[in-house]
Amino acid sequence: MTFNFFxxxxxxxxxxxxxxxxxNKKGESYLTHVAFDSVVFGFSGEKLKILVMEYHNxxxxxxxxxxxxxxxxxxxAVRRGLKERTGLSNIYLxxxxxxxxxxxxxxxxLRKIIKANGLAADDKHWLLDRFISVAYYALINYSKxxxxxxxxxxxxxxxxxxxxPKLMLDHNLIVQKALExxxxxxxxxxxxxxxxxxxxxxxxxxQVYEAIxxxxxxxxxxxxxxxxxGLLIRTEKQFLGKAHKAPYLYQFVK
Amino acid sequence: MTFNFFxxxxxxxxxxxxxxxxxNKKGESYLTHVAFDSVVFGFSGEKLKILVMEYHNxxxxxxxxxxxxxxxxxxxAVRRGLKERTGLSNIYLxxxxxxxxxxxxxxxxLRKIIKANGLAADDKHWLLDRFISVAYYALINYSKxxxxxxxxxxxxxxxxxxxxPKLMLDHNLIVQKALExxxxxxxxxxxxxxxxxxxxxxxxxxQVYEAIxxxxxxxxxxxxxxxxxGLLIRTEKQFLGKAHKAPYLYQFVK
DNA sequence: ATTTTATTGTCTCAATTTGATACAATAATA
DNA sequence: TATTATTGTATCAAATTGAGACAATAAAAT
Numbered sequence: 001m002t003f004n005f006f007x008x009x010x011x012x013x014x015x016x017x018x019x020x021x022x023x024n025k026k027g028e029s030y031l032t033h034v035a036f037d038s039v040v041f042g043f044s045g046e047k048l049k050i051l052v053m054e055y056h057n058x059x060x061x062x063x064x065x066x067x068x069x070x071x072x073x074x075x076x077a078v079r080r081g082l083k084e085r086t087g088l089s090n091i092y093l094x095x096x097x098x099x100x101x102x103x104x105x106x107x108x109x110l111r112k113i114i115k116a117n118g119l120a121a122d123d124k125h126w127l128l129d130r131f132i133s134v135a136y137y138a139l140i141n142y143s144k145x146x147x148x149x150x151x152x153x154x155x156x157x158x159x160x161x162x163x164x165p166k167l168m169l170d171h172n173l174i175v176q177k178a179l180e181x182x183x184x185x186x187x188x189x190x191x192x193x194x195x196x197x198x199x200x201x202x203x204x205x206x207q208v209y210e211a212i213x214x215x216x217x218x219x220x221x222x223x224x225x226x227x228x229x230g231l232l233i234r235t236e237k238q239f240l241g242k243a244h245k246a247p248y249l250y251q252f253v254k
Numbered sequence: 255m256t257f258n259f260f261x262x263x264x265x266x267x268x269x270x271x272x273x274x275x276x277x278n279k280k281g282e283s284y285l286t287h288v289a290f291d292s293v294v295f296g297f298s299g300e301k302l303k304i305l306v307m308e309y310h311n312x313x314x315x316x317x318x319x320x321x322x323x324x325x326x327x328x329x330x331a332v333r334r335g336l337k338e339r340t341g342l343s344n345i346y347l348x349x350x351x352x353x354x355x356x357x358x359x360x361x362x363x364l365r366k367i368i369k370a371n372g373l374a375a376d377d378k379h380w381l382l383d384r385f386i387s388v389a390y391y392a393l394i395n396y397s398k399x400x401x402x403x404x405x406x407x408x409x410x411x412x413x414x415x416x417x418x419p420k421l422m423l424d425h426n427l428i429v430q431k432a433l434e435x436x437x438x439x440x441x442x443x444x445x446x447x448x449x450x451x452x453x454x455x456x457x458x459x460x461q462v463y464e465a466i467x468x469x470x471x472x473x474x475x476x477x478x479x480x481x482x483x484g485l486l487i488r489t490e491k492q493f494l495g496k497a498h499k500a501p502y503l504y505q506f507v508k
Numbered sequence: 509a510t511t512t513t514a515t516t517g518t519c520t521c522a523a524t525t526t527g528a529t530a531c532a533a534t535a536a537t538a
Numbered sequence: 539t540a541t542t543a544t545t546g547t548a549t550c551a552a553a554t555t556g557a558g559a560c561a562a563t564a565a566a567a568t
Contacts, residue, residue: 031287034354034386074354074386098352098388100288100328132288132328134352134386202545221527223546243536244544456516475556477517497565498515 030067035131036078037065039178042142042158043195048211049158056154057116063171078136085156087146092139092194096181098132104170105130137178139194186212190231190252199249201238284321289385290332291319293432296396296412297449302465303412304429310408311370317425332390339410341400346393346448350435352386358424359384391432393448440466444485444506453503455492
């Protein structure tokens with residue numbers, strides 16, 4: 001088994017019971033009370049999707065998340081986590097909100113996960129402690145992703161945004177907040193392009209906008225606005241053998 | 255001395271050395287590794303100001319901040335802190351960013367503060383540990399504030415935004431980020447009105463905008479835009495004995 | 509009492525942006 | 539060669555914005 005400490009199960013496996021700091025068997029330690037969760041957006045088949053993990057034998061779904069190394073930048077920890085899950089570096093990533101309510105502390109839920117994996121759920125296990133979670137959203141090129149299934153048998157899959165299951169703790173709320181933030185920031189630097197391959201047609205970009213905003217946009221006005229932004233470079237035409245005019249491919253200016 | 259645990263000095267005083275959780279002599283405990291800092295904006299004399307604390311005998315300036323009780327919501331902790339400093343409840347408050355870089359961990363600075371106050375700065379003192387800080391910005395009615403000077407002799411004063419001294423750690427960066435966020439959000443629900451008394455003239459509101467954006471705005475177009483928002487109620491005229499037409503007073507719709 | 513001063517509130521008009529539609533161009537197919 | 543399903547651009551009215559004109563007015567100056 002390869003070491004993958006982004007995964008909470010691996011982490012459970014390795015964590016020794018220690019008050020502070022939390023330490024795994026490789027001697028690596030993490031900040032207590034601090035966690036992060038990522039809402040990873042992808043775009044495929046005209047739909048917006050996010051990554052959701054399923055914890056085995058528990059029926060529990062959750063966002064991919066993790067913990068911060070004692071000597072690790074918070075943002076770096078999140079990137080490390082995303083790398084583990086998707087294989088991608090250089091992901092577009094933004095903070096979104098910090099969830100810090102007491103009611104999100106539900107040791108019973110964590111205990112269920114721990115037990116379902118045959119681990120000792122001592123009452124003093126540090127993972128049963130309260131955590132503040134820093135939520136991020138990430139925009140990735142769906143087609144480049146290689147989801148890495150986990151050694152401890154939980155899965156990590158794409159779910160259509162409109163078909164996300166009930167997630168543990170406040171994770172559905174986190175998804176909501178991430179989507180809100182994404183919508184608010186959408187026009188900054190044509191954010192949506194992060195969800196597409198290097199080159200894309202205007203129609204694809206429009207579909208990304210429509211998926212995120214959950215509303216139709218006017219085609220020609222959208223095109224006018226995108227071109228006027230000066231952030232798109234027009235490259236060659238894309239011939240797909242369809243019986244109509246071939247669209248241009250565009251790419252984001254570097 | 256009254257107990258004021260928003261203040262880091264008071265906290266230093268009361269904190270016993272304990273790994274986790276940190277506990278003061280009243281038996282109250284706080285989350286380790288988690289802190290918050292507030293950029294408190296006020297408006298007076300046509301200028302935007304923020305609250306800055308000065309740590310005595312150290313030459314160190316800092317933003318007001320604090321820690322989160324074990325059974326306390328993060329947002330509630332920040333409000334508690336603001337109440338202590340300003341005497342105000344119901345403050346407009348927003349999260350702004352989480353600062354989580356390793357390089358912000360500078361135990362030498364904290365040690366200096368601790369020593370300057372005649373406290374034991376044991377190497378294992380929990381305050382010398384690394385903290386993630388959740389930054390907030392607050393908008394308050396300057397005239398309503400009663401700054402509460404602290405029993406442990408640090409001060410808390412207003413500084414013009416363009417004359418903020420060098421602050422400890424990354425606090426100047428936090429101010430920058432808060433200002434950016436404020437600018438981005440300024441138009442939502444006439445945010446600026448939170449910096450003014452219940453009733454205000456259009457000119458005052460304009461000055462708030464100009465102070466925040468650091469640029470002049472066109473008077474009549476500004477007025478048109480504000481009135482068109484439908485969020486302002488016009489009340490009586492304000493007679494200040496000046497040799498010109500008296501302006502109307504407005505207030506934000508509730 | 510009348511004029512002056514400094515500001516306020518409203519109006520106007522051109523410039524720009526936006527919304528909606530028309531229409532020509534064009535790959536591949538029939 | 540005509541047809542089909544787009545795509546890219548142009549057009550025009552409607553709405554918004556930028557800049558300035560101007561009348562109203564509260565108090566001071568004359």
